[in-house]
Amino acid sequence: MSAPNTKPAETLVALQPSCRKSAAHALTIVRDGVITGEGPTTRGRIHFSRTLDADDAAWCACILTAGAVAHQPVSRAEAEALFEINDAATERSDDGRFDDLLAKAVAHHAASESGLPVPPRTVALSPDTDIASWAPAHAKKIDAQMVEWIASQMRGKRRHNRTLARMVATVLGAAALPLSQLSNVLDIGMM
Template identity: 55%
Template sequence: MLTAVARPKRSLAELIAAIESSSIATGEQAAEALAFVRDGVITGEGPTTAGRVHFSRSLDVRDAEWCARILTARGVNETAVSRQEAQALFQINEAAAERSDGGKFDDLFAKAILHHAVSASGLSVPSRTVALAPETSIESWAPARSNDINVEVLEWIAAEMRGKRRSSRTLMTILAVLFGAAAPLVHSLPQLADLGM
């Protein structure tokens, strides 16, 4: 179930300064910064849309760049993508009815969700700047097949995706690999049937 990432309490400038300059930034701060992107996508207004024409419910290249900047900031780069950040990305994905980003957000979204899933399953992941880079193939760092994928993580992802009007083809491919890796667990997860897995 999608738990809403709260409205930001600090300014975007404060959050960006914290995650780009602090060595102890948190996923919570990054998720709060991503909430500004989500709000800009929903309304077409706000600090992430300043200085350009931005229609509501649309996601463009600059929105994708904001997400990449936030997710790969120095302060969070060496940590795994957090559940809060992953939830914020699910919200951005769902809010964006129109896309004009050339697939940049979709690629980042899928890699970030996988980064979270692999790490939350206790497996090692590379730094975000490596794992989330457009030129990095997922196959270069993601487990091809692993029986170590955490059931709770799979259930959470399935719940986040169920009933959504928009799904990421890249994310669906990755999840097919993850769910395939956890094939013995599939029968115990009724949510997966809803996703056509």
């Protein structure tokens, strides 16, 4: 995936990660742009604070699928940075791309940390790839601590990511839990 076309060349270089740590840092730059409406990821366009638009989602995808990290699992720091972006954005104009990317990145991290094989990021995070085509289908294969970590990231949030909740419920196998128990784990109530 290429970076948004409206970005100056120096921004593209600054956000090109060399490792998962620098990818996580680049995602915090996107987060800061979402929060303030200013910064290197918003230059050359009108961007309102607390708004996540298609360019912001494209920046995240570009960072997460950069050549230096494309064949490595999504790290905890990268996933946490995506959760921070999700929390920072009170308005969305990205047609759901960020929610899809967040759910897939979290599933990629959870599966790899549980010792399960994952496809390259360029495949797993693609909007053209169905998450169910590669993500684990049985809860017993995902480490319980991973499921709890995901649930802790989702608890008490003002904006619920339906894609992520659905991923937890179906792909991680939490659907096997009684609905009342799933609701308590994720604090999602009636979605």
